[in-house]
Amino acid sequence: MTKHVSMEVPRSLRCFGSRLIAANGLDIAEWVLLPGMCFGAKDAWWDDGKARPHPHEGIDLALYRNRGGRVVSLDGTTKVPLAAPGEVAVRRKDFLGESLFVRHGLFDEEDRELFSLYGHTRPGPGVFPGRFLEAGAILATFADVSGRGKGLLPHLHLSVAWIPRSLPPGVLTWERCTRGNDVVLLDPVGILEGRDLVTSLRRPYDGV
Ligand SMILES: [Zn+2]
Secondary structure: OOEEEOOOOOHHHOOHHHHHHHHHOOOEEEEEOOHHHOOOOOEOOOHHHOEOOOOOOOEEEOEEEEOOOOEEEOOOOOEEEOOOOEEEEEEEEOOOOEEEEEEEEEEOOOOEEEEEEEEEEEEOOOOOOOOEEOOOOEEEEEOOOOOOOOOOOOOEEEEEEEEEOOOOHHHOOHHHHHHOOOOEEEOHHHHHOOOEEEOOOOOOOOOO
């Protein structure tokens, strides 16, 4: 079994949310995660909340509440910044766009390396395996998901994991990185540090 732990996201990644806000000029009062967007969720937030095949391996960023009180969707122009310096290890198509796995050169006491994993993106020019990127670099934009699923919104799937140094990039699939028994998967919600977060809204967005 993969270890799902509540260990906090390492400090170097916690500014991701702030960088996302700055890179896109968002007028944000608080982030909104529907229950199915949270780490460990058993059900999806689209297709009438169908059961997920596995507990959610990360969080889905798609919604925020603006300062006027409205719940707003991020769209396909949303830029995805890099929180901490890292090297692109994997770029691979996924079912809504492309996935990028970034290694951060930080190791735990069991020789596992810190990775941030991004799903459903359109990578920017020059973002390919082996490329080293500085903090704040734009990795990608959100993929356009129109017409792909009932109630599906453009969103970024983000996972944070400690992955054994011994694994070559060629074997780093979502399956291997999030469900391998030697991988430690973290709840990435700490990347939204510094902002309020709502996880209790349901569609149509009640409490707005
Ligand atoms: Zn997801």
